[in-house]
Amino acid sequence: MAHWLFKTEPSEFSIGDLYKSPGHTARWDGIRNYQARNLLRDEIEQDDLVWLYHSQCRAVGLVGMAKIITPAYPDPSQWDPESHYYDAKSSMDNPRWYCVDLCHQTTFEKPILLADLKKIAELQDMTLFKQGRLSVQPISAHHIKILHRLIS
DNA sequence: GCCAACGTTGGC
DNA sequence: GCCAACGTTGGC
Numbered sequence: 378m379a380h381w382l383f384k385t386e387p388s389e390f391s392i393g394d395l396y397k398s399p400g401h402t403a404r405w406d407g408i409r410n411y412q413a414r415n416l417l418r419d420e421i422e423q424d425d426l427v428w429l430y431h432s433q434c435r436a437v438g439l440v441g442m443a444k445i446i447t448p449a450y451p452d453p454s455q456w457d458p459e460s461h462y463y464d465a466k467s468s469m470d471n472p473r474w475y476c477v478d479l480c481h482q483t484t485f486e487k488p489i490l491l492a493d494l495k496k497i498a499e500l501q502d503m504t505l506f507k508q509g510r511l512s513v514q515p516i517s518a519h520h521i522k523i524l525h526r527l528i529s
Numbered sequence: 530g531c532c533a534a535c536g537t538t539g540g541c
Numbered sequence: 542g543c544c545a546a547c548g549t550t551g552g553c
Contacts (some may be wrong), residue, residue: 386551410536432551491552510535510550 379425380521381416382505383443383479384512386433392441392484395429401481406452407462409474413513418449418475420515427479428516428524430505437491439524441484445477452476489527499523 383405385391395403408414427443451472454462467473494500500523504514516524 384551412536437552508535509552512550 380516382428382430382514382516384430384432387431392429396481402478404476405479406454406476414475416513423448436488439489442482443479444482446480447478449475449477485528
């Protein structure tokens with residue numbers, strides 16, 4: 378079972394919003410970056426775990442965990458002209474963008490702040506630091522061990 | 530709000 | 542296929 382880091386801007390959709398969603402479950406849509414899309418569509422599997430990361434806010438960092446409860450499926454918002462995520466160039470028979478559904482698992486008592494992650498030498502080769510803008514990232518087993526220590 | 534880094538677009 | 546221009550992301 379793999380672990381992933383998903384970024385979100387809490388002003389748009391926070392871990393609290395996920396918790397408050399029906400069944401603590403929500404669609405993770407609006408991914409519009411090809412590298413992130415490829416991970417979603419080709420690598421991510423049902424039951425994988427997601428570490429949620431809040432960006433563009435006062436307390437930037439990892440805020441909790443969720444589980445992927447569906448395989449990737451075409452993101453319906455790409456065909457919705459009313460949606461901010463509408464993509465006129467995506468066709469039904471060749472969908473360009475994918476999404477998954479997530480179920481909230483835990484919200485950390487205290488977030489693991491980016492400022493603290495930066496202080497841990499063993500974490501400096503995380504994708505988070507090497508590809509700062511990628512909104513869907515793998516987390517290696519080695520890094521997971523270290524992160525688990527930070528929340529226990 | 531600023532700005533650096535990065536991704537996308539489009540003319541050639 | 543190159544690359545300049547432009548748009549977006551995200552920490553601070």
